[in-house]
Amino acid sequence: MGLEGLESTTPAAAVAVFGDRVRQAERYVELLRRHGVERGLIGPREVDRLWDRHVLNSAVIGEEVPRDARVIDVGSGAGLPGVPLALSRPDLAMVLLEPMARRVDWLTEVAETLALAVDIERGRAEEKRVRARLGLADVVIARAVAPLARLAAWCLPLVRPGGRLVALKGASAADEIERDRGAIRKAGGGEPTLTTCGEDLLETPTTVVVIEREEPGKAGPSSRWRPGSRAR
Numbered sequence: 001m002g003l004e005g006l007e008s009t010t011p012a013a014a015v016a017v018f019g020d021r022v023r024q025a026e027r028y029v030e031l032l033r034r035h036g037v038e039r040g041l042i043g044p045r046e047v048d049r050l051w052d053r054h055v056l057n058s059a060v061i062g063e064e065v066p067r068d069a070r071v072i073d074v075g076s077g078a079g080l081p082g083v084p085l086a087l088s089r090p091d092l093a094m095v096l097l098e099p100m101a102r103r104v105d106w107l108t109e110v111a112e113t114l115a116l117a118v119d120i121e122r123g124r125a126e127e128k129r130v131r132a133r134l135g136l137a138d139v140v141i142a143r144a145v146a147p148l149a150r151l152a153a154w155c156l157p158l159v160r161p162g163g164r165l166v167a168l169k170g171a172s173a174a175d176e177i178e179r180d181r182g183a184i185r186k187a188g189g190g191e192p193t194l195t196t197c198g199e200d201l202l203e204t205p206t207t208v209v210v211i212e213r214e215e216p217g218k219a220g221p222s223s224r225w226r227p228g229s230r231a232r
């Protein structure tokens with residue numbers, strides 16, 4: 001698909017990322033542009049950078065999400081990163097989890113307007129009721145919800161063993177990993193990996209931290225026997 005007939009503000013990368021769903025992505029950007037600030041979903045300074053800093057930046061994390069995965073977007077808020085990812089990857093089964101009623105209303109309106117097949121759940125990731133209802137996902141995604149230690153404790157119980165948490169992070173990612181490594185391991189996570197997505201598409205690629213949920217019985221690095229170490 002080419003850029004003909006699209007809004008003049010739609011970047012070429014949007015066609016590469018969303019393919020024949022680029023018009024739905026445009027509609028989503030338009031909804032955020034018109035209502036995002038007044039509904040407390042985005043700051044006023046974000047209106048002019050919705051494509052790069054929010055919508056494309058979210059969709060490119062698909063590089064870290066396997067085909068046909070069941071995905072939970074924890075703390076979806078405005079629908080980020082879950083809505084752009086669901087638009088760019090129709091193979092995924094997406095759940096948007098959000099505790100605030102007015103944001104759940106927004107997500108419901110967005111899904112209806114875009115005719116987007118996503119499940120929307122109201123609740124907090126750490127609630128027993130929510131965990132029982134959602135079961136386990138292949139991948140949990142989250143952006144701007146909590147520091148890594150807390151995010152791991154909330155989200156890893158929603159990830160199947162062998163699945164992963166993909167957290168969108170900013171410049172603080174490496175420091176957060178250093179600080180929170182122990183807490184992440186305690187929450188059942190493996191060694192966090194820092195990587196970027198959208199290298200070929202975005203001026204500023206998206207920084208993500210990927211944390212696999214350890215398989216039961218698999219020893220973490222701290223408990224693994226090494227030559228010369230004493231048996232405990």
Ligand SMILES: C[S@@+](CC[C@H](N)C(=O)[O-])C[C@H]1O[C@@H](n2cnc3c(N)ncnc32)[C@H](O)[C@@H]1O
Pocket residue numbers: 074075076077078079080081097098099100103123124125126142143144145154
């Ligand atoms: C700063 S907003 C970010 C929203 C969206 N992810 C984004 O990047 O625009 C954080 C969101 O996380 C939600 N949230 C906070 N604690 C949560 C929890 N324990 N479980 C699920 N969502 C939570 C809030 O209601 C809020 O919508």
